[in-house]
Amino acid sequence: MISLKRVNKWYPSGDKPLHVLKQVDLDIAQGDYISIMGPSGSGKSTLLNMIGLLDIIDEGEYWLEGTPTHLLKEEQRAELRGLYLGFIFQNFQLINRLSAAENIALPLVLAEIPKKERNIMVANVLEKVGLQDRAHHRPGQLSGGQLQRVAIARAIVTQPKVILADEPTGNLDQSAGLDIVQLLESLNQQGLTLLVVTHDRVIGKRATRKVRMVDGVLSEQ
Amino acid sequence: MTINDNIAFNAQLLIRHRWRTTLLMLCVAMGVSAVVLLVSVGESARLYVAREFSMLGSNLLIILPGKKQTSGGGIPFYGTTTRDLTLQDAASIRQLSGVDSVAPVIAGTANASVGARSKNVMVLGSTLDFLKARQLSIAMGASLPDDAESVSRNVVLIGSNLAQELFAPHNPLGKMLTIDDYRFRVAGVLAIRGESLGLDMRDAVILPVKTSERLFNSFSLFRILISLNGLTDEKTVISDIYALIKKRHQGEEDITIVTQQSMMQAFNNIMVTLTTIVGLLGSVSLVVAGILIMNLSLISVQQRRTEIGLLKALGASQHVVLTLFISESIILVMLASAIGLGFTQVLLLLANYWWPTLSFSTPLWAYLSAVCVALLTAVLFSYLPAKQAASISPVEALRK
Numbered sequence: 001m002i003s004l005k006r007v008n009k010w011y012p013s014g015d016k017p018l019h020v021l022k023q024v025d026l027d028i029a030q031g032d033y034i035s036i037m038g039p040s041g042s043g044k045s046t047l048l049n050m051i052g053l054l055d056i057i058d059e060g061e062y063w064l065e066g067t068p069t070h071l072l073k074e075e076q077r078a079e080l081r082g083l084y085l086g087f088i089f090q091n092f093q094l095i096n097r098l099s100a101a102e103n104i105a106l107p108l109v110l111a112e113i114p115k116k117e118r119n120i121m122v123a124n125v126l127e128k129v130g131l132q133d134r135a136h137h138r139p140g141q142l143s144g145g146q147l148q149r150v151a152i153a154r155a156i157v158t159q160p161k162v163i164l165a166d167e168p169t170g171n172l173d174q175s176a177g178l179d180i181v182q183l184l185e186s187l188n189q190q191g192l193t194l195l196v197v198t199h200d201r202v203i204g205k206r207a208t209r210k211v212r213m214v215d216g217v218l219s220e221q
Numbered sequence: 222m223t224i225n226d227n228i229a230f231n232a233q234l235l236i237r238h239r240w241r242t243t244l245l246m247l248c249v250a251m252g253v254s255a256v257v258l259l260v261s262v263g264e265s266a267r268l269y270v271a272r273e274f275s276m277l278g279s280n281l282l283i284i285l286p287g288k289k290q291t292s293g294g295g296i297p298f299y300g301t302t303t304r305d306l307t308l309q310d311a312a313s314i315r316q317l318s319g320v321d322s323v324a325p326v327i328a329g330t331a332n333a334s335v336g337a338r339s340k341n342v343m344v345l346g347s348t349l350d351f352l353k354a355r356q357l358s359i360a361m362g363a364s365l366p367d368d369a370e371s372v373s374r375n376v377v378l379i380g381s382n383l384a385q386e387l388f389a390p391h392n393p394l395g396k397m398l399t400i401d402d403y404r405f406r407v408a409g410v411l412a413i414r415g416e417s418l419g420l421d422m423r424d425a426v427i428l429p430v431k432t433s434e435r436l437f438n439s440f441s442l443f444r445i446l447i448s449l450n451g452l453t454d455e456k457t458v459i460s461d462i463y464a465l466i467k468k469r470h471q472g473e474e475d476i477t478i479v480t481q482q483s484m485m486q487a488f489n490n491i492m493v494t495l496t497t498i499v500g501l502l503g504s505v506s507l508v509v510a511g512i513l514i515m516n517l518s519l520i521s522v523q524q525r526r527t528e529i530g531l532l533k534a535l536g537a538s539q540h541v542v543l544t545l546f547i548s549e550s551i552i553l554v555m556l557a558s559a560i561g562l563g564f565t566q567v568l569l570l571l572a573n574y575w576w577p578t579l580s581f582s583t584p585l586w587a588y589l590s591a592v593c594v595a596l597l598t599a600v601l602f603s604y605l606p607a608k609q610a611a612s613i614s615p616v617e618a619l620r621k
Contacts, residue, residue, distance in 0.1 A: 054534055054615045075538045082536020093531045093619065097237045107535040109226045154535075 001161060001193065002028035002051060007060035009046055009216075020046050022216040024060070030161065033185070033194045035207035042213040044197045045166055051195065052085055052164045053077040065161070082111055086155030088184075090167035092147040094139040094154075101126065101135040104154045111158060125153040129183060145176030152183060162193040169203060181206065222541055231549045241517060245510070246557035249599075252507035253561030253591045254568070259503040260587035261569060263496025265579050270492060274485040280321075280449040281354060281481040282459065284314075284466075286442065288475050304470045305441035308370060308430065313469060314445065317461050319453025324351035325370065327433040328443040333379075333426060334399045335387040342383060344400060344426045346433020352378075354446040357422060362394045362409030369429030376408040376432075382423035384410045400426065403436055455480065500587070504594050511598035514550050518606035522546070522613075529610050530618025539611040546607030547600060554599040558592045 009021035020043045028034065036044050049055040050062065053069060056077075062069045065084060069077060086107075087093075094103045101122050108118045126132050129149040139147055148168060155163055165184065169177030181203050188194040198204050210221045222230070235242040286306045311325035327346035332339055345351070348369040352358070360381065366374055377398060384393045384407075393407045411422055434440055449458055459478050467474045522529070529542055537545075565583070572581045 049616050052534070054619075075540065078533065078536055078538040081534065087534050089619065093527065093534075095528055095531070097233055106532070109230070110222055110532065110536045110541065112223050112226075115225075158536075 001030050001065055002026070003061075003063040004051070005061040005063075007050065007057050007062060009043075009050065009055070009058050020216050021050070021057075024216075024218045026211070026218060028162075028193060028195070030193055031188070031191050032209055033188045033207045034196070034209040034211060035204040036195065036197045036211050036213060037199070037201070037204045038213035040199075043216045044213045047213065047218070048164050048166055048195065048197050051162075052087060053081045082107060082158065084161045086158065086160040086163045088148070088151050088155050088163060088165040088168045090170035092139070092151045092171070094147060094150060096139050099136045099138055100131060100142065100150045100153075103139070103150055104157050107154060107158045121157055122153075125157045128156070129153045143176070144172050145179055148172060148176075148180050149183065152180070152187075156187060156192070160192075162195065163187065165194070165196045167198060168196065169198070169200060177203070222537075222545070227545065227548050228552060230545065231552050234549060235553060242553065245514060245517065245553055246560060248510040248513055249507070249554050249557035249595055250561035250564060252503070252510045253558045253595050254565045255506045256500055256503035256591035256594065257562065257565045257583055257587050258568060259499040260496055260591075261565075261581055261583040263492060263499050264584055264587070265581045267489060267492035267496060268582070269579055270488050271485060274481060274488070280451055280455070282447040282449065282455075282462075283479045283481075283484070284445040284447065284462065285477045285479065286475070288477055304473060304475055306445060306476065307440050307442060308434075310466060310469060311442065311445050312370070313465055314447065314462055317458065317465065319449055319455075319458040319461070321448040321450035322350040322353060323448075324348050324354050324446040325430050325442050326351060326444040326446065327430055327437060327439065327441070329433075329437045329439075331401045331426075331436065333383065333387065335396070338387050340383065340386060340424075342400075342424055342426050343421075344428065344433065344436065346428055346430040346436070348430055350448070351427070351446060354448055355422075357427075358412040359409045360412040362407070364409055365427065365429055370431060372429070373431040373435050374429055375403065375405045376428065377405040378409045378411055378427040379407055380411050380421075380423040380425045381413045382421075383426065398426075400428075400436065405432075500590070503591075507591075507594050507598050510595075511602035514553075514599060515602035515606060518546065518550065518603050519609070522606050522610045525610070526613060526618045529613050530615040533613075533615040534619065542613075543607045543611040546610050547603050550599040550603035551596060554595050555592075558595050561595075562588060562592070 004024055004026040007021055007024040008019070010017035010019050012018075024047065036047060038044050046055065050057055053064075057070055060070070064080060067080065069080065072080070095106070098106070104122050104125060105118050108121060113121070122135075123132070126135055129152055131146060131149055131153065134142060134146060139150070142150065163184065168184065169180055172180060177200070184194055184196070185206065194207075196203070196207065204210060212219050212221055284306065308325055311323050314320060315323040324347050329344050330341055331344045333342045334340075347365070349365050349367065352364060359378070365378060366372070366376065377400070379387075379393065379398070387393070387398065388396060393410060396407050398405050398407055405428065411425075411427070413423065428436070447462075449455060459480075462478060463474055463476070466476050532542060532545075569581045569583065572579070
């Protein structure tokens, strides 16, 4: 479903651009559970941003569900993002003025899903992440683990095919982190493709496919 | 994002930043109110002047001594001439066909006194026809004598204010009034009528025109007011008057004839221009509000960078982000406009209560244009910040 072919990415840096992704090839099938590990600055997050269509590749090809995304314009990439991809961030990225349910409904609002249908979908995912009783709480009233569960609920509410998680346990204690990983794995067992960028070796090793980035070069382990 | 969701999303944002919202709304509401109020004052003044003119009737001509072009300019109050208009000129004009009545006017100021009370007043010497032409009526007593143009009698009509100031608490009828060195008997008191085309008749003294020649020691007329009978075309009468005066003044066409229509048109043009100018001046406050909107929107874009990045990551296109920011300003301005218009209505109600003669009214176009200018300002001034927000890279915005 995802295919990266000889992908290169440079960032401007002084006189000489910084080559952050070097000839990256990666094929991901539906239901894969992949961990991306590597030292800081090795290009893990850049790779995740490329796959998440948040950033554009400078060279190479990126095919998503048969669509050559490297040829698409920003508006078309935004549409694909909403359709196929769900994001989980280390610092949750929830909007503080909105309740948990409103945060979760945000991708549905952007996709113009009618309110009635939206409410049912939000209730379903809240149940899935075990936060039915926290629907009307604002982020300030929730614990770190609960915040990440809300973020996961928001990522899966549109029923995407791929979840991209950037250090999902980075801001959580060990116990809460394990809970989140188990939740993500249960989603993967239901057929969702899971890509996790992590520094945590324990979490990284749980993935069925493990890839390592070192200085912009990807290698499968 | 649907319109309903857009409104709900922005409403939460505006409520969250309630102080910022309140101050911005206050700014825009004042701008809208200023535009409507200023236009309303200008428009009401224009209608007031039009009403005053219409009360004079549509068949009135005014002859002024001296030649002055009237087309394309204002109303000439004073012309320049070597030959004066006289009562004899007025009498000859009366003989022309198409002329119903002629009121010669001699005007000046003088000191009117009764015992220890005195006041500087405007003195108008004329005939009965003057009262008819200016729609003046007598509240009590008699009017001017029929022979005011030929016989000098020491009788006067006085305005209602003057009667009060010089004679209260006594009835002024039959009492003596001293004007400069002459003594006059008060024959009548004018009915209460406010200002008429700049002349406050409540403080005026009217006496026979023949008497005023003696009072001011002058045979020169200030004006001749002519009422037409409608049987002859106005243009024909005007050219007949010019021809007559030219003949009487040794070939010099040294008068200016102003029609009631041309005066009304000239005043109307001036008032419309003034109303437009004050309306535009009021719009400046809306532009200031717009700059404030832009300033705060730019700050808001910086504060909400992460949120914008998140919305983009969740599938929002550049167009959605652009619309979201512009609609925030539009919602704010629409609410502020409603408040501004409501506030204006209250002020106009109070103004009508305090100054009923002016009868403040606001044309629909003033409301519409104020709101449209406000909305246009909102869109124009929020476009740049919105464009900036839409172009934010989600990767940059979400970077830890």
